[in-house]
Amino acid sequence: MSKIDAYLNDHRQQFENELSDLLRIASISADPAHAEEVRRAADWMVEQFKKLGLATEMIETAGCHPMVYAETPAVPGKPIALVYGHYDVQPADPLDEWISPPFEPTLREGNIVARGATDDKGQMLTHLKSVEAWIEAIGSLPIQVKFLIEGEEEVGSRALGRYLKDDGAKKLACDVVVISDTSQFAPGRPAITYGLRGIAYFQLRLTGPMQDLHSGTFGGGVTNPANTLAKMLSALVDDHGRVQVPGFYDDVAPLSEKERKAFADLSFSEEEFMNQIGVSGVTGEEGYTTLERRWARPTCDVNGLTSGYQGEGEKTVLPGRASAKFSFRLVPNQRPERIAESLELFLRDRCPAGIEMELTSSTASAGFVISLENPFLAAAARAIESGFGKKPVFIREGGSIPIVVDFHRVLKADVLLLGWGLSDDNTHGPNEKFCLADFHRGIRSSAALWAELAKMDEE
Amino acid sequence: MSKIDAYLNDHRQQFENELSDLLRIASISADPAHAEEVRRAADWMVEQFKKLGLATEMIETAGCHPMVYAETPAVPGKPIALVYGHYDVQPADPLDEWISPPFEPTLREGNIVARGATDDKGQMLTHLKSVEAWIEAIGSLPIQVKFLIEGEEEVGSRALGRYLKDDGAKKLACDVVVISDTSQFAPGRPAITYGLRGIAYFQLRLTGPMQDLHSGTFGGGVTNPANTLAKMLSALVDDHGRVQVPGFYDDVAPLSEKERKAFADLSFSEEEFMNQIGVSGVTGEEGYTTLERRWARPTCDVNGLTSGYQGEGEKTVLPGRASAKFSFRLVPNQRPERIAESLELFLRDRCPAGIEMELTSSTASAGFVISLENPFLAAAARAIESGFGKKPVFIREGGSIPIVVDFHRVLKADVLLLGWGLSDDNTHGPNEKFCLADFHRGIRSSAALWAELAKMDEE
16 A cells, blocks of 8 residues: 555645545535535536546436546456445535635635535545555455545435436445444544434424514414424423324334443543533433433434514514424434424414414435445444544544434445544534544545445455 | 684695694604604604693603603693603514505505504694684683604613602693593594503513523434423413412402403404404403403413524524514503513423523503593593594503503593504504594594583592
């Protein structure tokens, strides 16, 4: 690997410049106003792959953001790896909380700060750069690597979901999927994530009077949609942190004692955690530790609330409408469709006279967990040890990568979640960042991974 | 009165033009960005009074919008009337629901449509125009009329409240205060309002993590301020529509059986009411009719909600902050300060670990009710009968005019609430309107009122 190491060392600045170029593109997939930027990011990806001589194509689906596919030549007798990542990003608001503009990448204390830095442009790019190193330094890769980089991860991977159902499975056929869209356990403690939570995301819109009314003239005699929204959302979780939707816990895969012990052995500091996020206490489902609650127990979080007057000063309106975005994080074996059905009934039961209720479901995905005995995990662990100089720990993650479950099911492939990020990277929040040292360690680990995977058939 | 009638008939168009002029001024007192417009409205009022030869002055208070004072000459031996009104208006949003721009008055189906049309520019102006008629047609008024037109009614009448406490009481000394800022009972059913609700308005700000977090990585392990806000607001009112803040009902003046019967006799149609506001049902405090709930029972209405992501699509954030505006309408004898204290304790009790809570109180005012035997009511009833061609009914109103209670207490004056508006005027909402026929009937009634008040000493 010394030729590769040399190439990686010599091109650090180039890699960072390229990451900055990609981060300057405001590829916010949720916002139709940014559709052109999303396409610019896809074009940028295509150009990168073509420069390396990879067979590259843009996969278009009507009404969706494009996917970018690329592959290195086949290597008979060796495993095929599919790198999955995404070039789209979350919206950047609240804008006024960013220290530097979200789409002007800025270096600060060894980090690159920009929307998408860690989720997922920076992490995803590590695999492209490791392939570049193999090609430029060695001339070819020891296994076939395929890339599927999509532009809708932050809005539910619609195009990819459809593609997997239709003819995508053939093109994407592989033995293992490699994804870097998670975090290390802590700075200097690289990790392999063997479990993810699923998600069921909902928007609840309540309509009362046909327009905002004077709360004096009408108050008391009209059902208030904002009060009703509070009642409904409040009913979702009881005072012990337990979700009240009937059947919600029926299919929950319980945490094994072995896992609970392994989590406890990670010496997670609750105090440091609270300092990191700036709170003086935490709450959650009773009977579980903070790590268990975040990694392996289901939740219900309100993601947004809107109703009535939100400006300066006071306005005495009885709002005509109130709406909420909220989502459940799910653990393995919970079924999002079943929860959506039960939720709808639960909320309809609580919808009073004078209120029209509309519940829409968007992203829905089951949780995911793989066996700790899986041999790809061992190969990845060796690669990470070589890239980071440290053995990784095995962890679960509270976030969801909905497509992981689909890959596992449709491609019958194992999935490696190799996170180079950190839990305080402000993913989805203002001042998102990615540690540049970890960016380069990720590239080194990825380069080593292709060699480790090539060796697997020999073992 | 025929000279006055003639003058009123001849100047209808001029009056409407002047009303439009005033409505074009976006005097939104709650929004600091509109401070200049607020002053323009005050200047406009001053000019109107000066044109009539009234002794006029602008009363300035540091940091507040100005008040405009004017008076006609004293008439010894006759009662003094003080007309109170306001030239400021509510914010105009949601702007996209206005059919025509809020500050471009438009005639539609006999109504003038604009922010402030009924609340209170149009109604207030009726008294100025009736005084104009007396002066121009007769040469002088039969009683002394004073005017106090303020610019902070929609934000709590701070300057006026202070003025009344300080040296205002001498200048404003009077026997009766005349206010047109309420509604008729129904179209063609003019009313005198003998009771108002008070108000206690609050803003609740909850702060959790120092910034928005990823709801997957953190959800379940961090107290969510939006979920907490829902819990707190939900706790304020039980499933029977009863406010749960301890002591809330302790001082409530109960409705007399006589009043309940009088309300019932008004043949209020619940079905028409529901059609008017576009709902298929209503809810409220159990055991009371809709009119009772709106006029004479206290309430708790959420006026606004803000938290997390409110844009298009979905965003999986655990919000760092959540806030609500909410208010209680109070009935006579309830004490806003006492309720604020109890509320603060009630909410603190429900504030979980990991959440900082800030409760701020803004407008606070007690309810108001005057005896149905009051002789000024009889004089006003005769004036309205002459202006509208119909006897008024005696009603209460759910809204609050905080300064009414202060007038009553400080000036020891009776207060006449003579509403020319209609309950579907969209006060505080989009497409606020005022019926022009009622504008002119209001002017006629006001002109008659000065004569009726002058006769009172003779009875």
